[in-house]
Amino acid sequence: MPNEKTAEDWRKKYEAHEIARGCGNRVIKAHFFGKKLIKKLLEPDHVMGIRIYHGLNDDEEKVLLLYAVDEDGNDLVQTISPEVNILDFGWRCPPYC
Numbered sequence: 001m002p003n004e005k006t007a008e009d010w011r012k013k014y015e016a017h018e019i020a021r022g023c024g025n026r027v028i029k030a031h032f033f034g035k036k037l038i039k040k041l042l043e044p045d046h047v048m049g050i051r052i053y054h055g056l057n058d059d060e061e062k063v064l065l066l067y068a069v070d071e072d073g074n075d076l077v078q079t080i081s082p083e084v085n086i087l088d089f090g091w092r093c094p095p096y097c
Contacts, residue, residue, distance in 0.1 A: 011029070015027055015029060028061070028062045028092050028093070028094075029093045029094065029097065030092075030093040030097070031063075031064045031090030031091065031092055031093070032090055032091040032093065032096060033064075033066065033090050038050070038066070041066060041068050042068065044068070046070050046071065046076075047068040047069065047070065047076065048069055048070060048071045049068075049069045050066050050067065050068060050069060051066075051067045051069045051075055052064050052065070052066055052067075053065040053067065055088075061092070062092075063088055063090065063092075064088070064090050065088050066088070
């Protein structure tokens with residue numbers, strides 16, 4: 001696991017890379033997922049972890065999709081509520097930093 005300085009260096013390197021690609025002020029620096037929803041995703045006994053995928057939404061904005069993963073490494077379409085199958089409600093930074 002990276003130490004604090006290494007993590008900060010990686011973050012800055014990513015931002016510089018995205019700016020160089022032409023993203024300018026549209027660089028998504030981070031996503032926030034609340035504790036309550038993550039705990040719900042991990043709640044079932046057969047869930048061993050979370051796999052995070054990158055994606056683009058209908059507005060061509062970067063999103064992260066969090067899937068529950070079972071002990072065999074399979075993605076689970078985990079039902080958190082009748083309306084929610086996969087966590088994708090991360091608050092993007094910016095603007096929510």
